[in-house]
Amino acid sequence: MDAFFEWFRWLYDATGINLTIFYDAFDRKRFIGGFFTTVRLAVSCILLSVVIGIAGAWLQGSKLRLTRHVVYWYIQFFRNTPPLVQLYFFYFGVGAYLKTTGGVPLVSNVTWAILGLSMYAGAFNVEIFRSGIEAVPKATVEAAESFGFSRLQAYRQIVLPLAFRVCLPALNNNLVNLVKTTSISFAIAVPEMLYVSSQIWSDSVNVEEMMNVLLFCYVGLVGLFVYAMHRWERAMRVPGYGG
C-alpha cells in the first residue's frame, strides 16, 4: 500500500500532478473523512426523509383538519423555496435562538444539515407517498377483505407493496436529487467532500487536481446510486404500469 501511495509522490515529482490525498497521510485522512461525511449525510437524509414522508402521508389522511393543514403548509413551504435558503434559515435563523447561556450552539451544523435537507426532501416524499396510497383503489382492499384479510393485513400485504411500487420511480428522482443537494451543506461549513476539498486545495495549492478528483467522486457516487435505484425500480415495476 505504501508503494502505491509513494507512486503518487513520484508522479508529482515527475509530472507536477500533485495528488496530496494519496501520499500525504493528513490530506488522505481529511479527504476520506469528507467522503464518508457525504455518504453519512446522504444516508441519514434518505432515511429520515422517507420516515418524514411516511409520517406526513399518514397525517395527511388524518380526520383532524388542523393536522392536514399543518402538513399542507409544510409541503408548500419546503418544496417552493430553494434548499440553500432553507439551510440558512435553520442554521442562522433558528440556530441563533438555540444556544446555551455560554453561547455554545445546542445543535451542530451537521445536525442542522441532516434536519434541513431531510425536511426539504421529506416534503416531496409526503406528496409521493400520498399519491401512491391514493393510487390503490378501495376495491382492492375490499377484495382482500373478502379473502379474509384483516384491515391491517390488507394494508401491509396488499396496499403498501402496491403503493410502494407505484411510488418508487418518483421516490428515486427525489432521493437522487437529495444526494446531489447534500453538497450545499458546504455553505454552513459541514465537513463534507466539497468542504474538505476546498480546505485541501487551499493548504496544498492543488486546485486543479482536487477539482477533478472532487467532480469524479461526486459523479461516481451519484452515478452509482442512480444505477442501483434504476435497477431496483426496474425489478419492482408493476407490469403494464408506466413506461
Add this chain to the structure above:
Amino acid sequence: MNSAPGRPHGTAPQGWRPLPGGTDLPVLMPAAERLVRRVERERLIGNPVLRLEPWHGGLLLLVFLCAAGYVQAQAGADRPSIVDVIWRWTPLLAKGFAFNIAISALAMAIGTTFGIFLGLAQLSRAKPVASTAWFATHFFRNAPWLVLLFYCMFLLPFKVTLFGVTIPLPDWVKATFGLSLPVMANMSEIVRGAVQSIPSGQWESARSFAFTRRQTTWMIILPQCTKRMLPPWMNLYSILTVGTVLVSVVGVSEVMTLAGDALASENRADLLMPFYFYILAWFFLYCYPIARWTVYLERKYAVDF
C-alpha cells in the same frame, strides 16, 4: 372515454382512462397516472418542478409586512423608518437582481444551444458519437450544481486569448458557464425525449420525399418538437433563476450577497427578515408568470400527442 376490451360496457368508474403502458386493467387509480407524468417531467428537466400559486406571493408579502412592521415598532423614534431604509437600498438590490436575471438568461442561452446539439448527438446513428453524448449528458446531470460552479470558477482562466484578442473572463462569466453545464445536460435530455416522441412515420415520409437525415431533423422533426420542449424548457429556466442564488456561495456579488452587504453596513440584525422576504418576493414576481405560462402551455399542448 372508450370502452376497453375485456370490460363490460358502462362499468368504467368516473374519470377512468386507459393506463399508460397500454394496459386496460383498472388496478390503479388516477393518482398513479399523475405520478407517472410527474416522474416523466422530472426526468426530463432533472430537477423537481417549481409549483407556484398566487397565494404564495400574498403570503410572502404578508410576512414581509409583518416583519417590517415588527422592526418599525421595535426600532423607536430615533432610528430611520424601515421604509426609508429599504427604499435607500432598493436601487442597489435591483442592480443585483438584474445581475441574477442576466446570469440566468445567459446561462440558459449557452446551455440551450449546446444542449440541442448534445441531444441530437445522443440520437446520432454513429455509435461512438451517441455514446459519448450519452456519457456527457449523464455526467453533467449527476454532478451537483455547486460542484460544477466551483469547477468553473477555479479552473477557467481569468482571460482567454483568441486570435490575438484578449477576452477577460470576470467571475460572473465563469459562474455563468458553471450554471450552463447542468442546463446543457438537462436540455440534451429534453431534446432527446422530444425527438423520440415524434412518431416514426414522420421520419419515413420525410425520407420518401428524399429529405436527407439532417434536413429531416432540422426542417421536419425539430419544428414539431418545439411544442413538446417549450414547457420543460421554461420549467428549467425557473429552476435556473432560483438557482442563481448559488453563485453567492462562490463569491459572485448577486442580490443575496448585496443584501448581506447592505445588512452589514446598516449594522442592524433585525433587518434580516424584512430584507430576505423582500428579495424572495422579487424572485416570486419574476418566476410566477413564467410558471403560470408553463402550466398553460402544458395543458394546451397535452392534447396534441
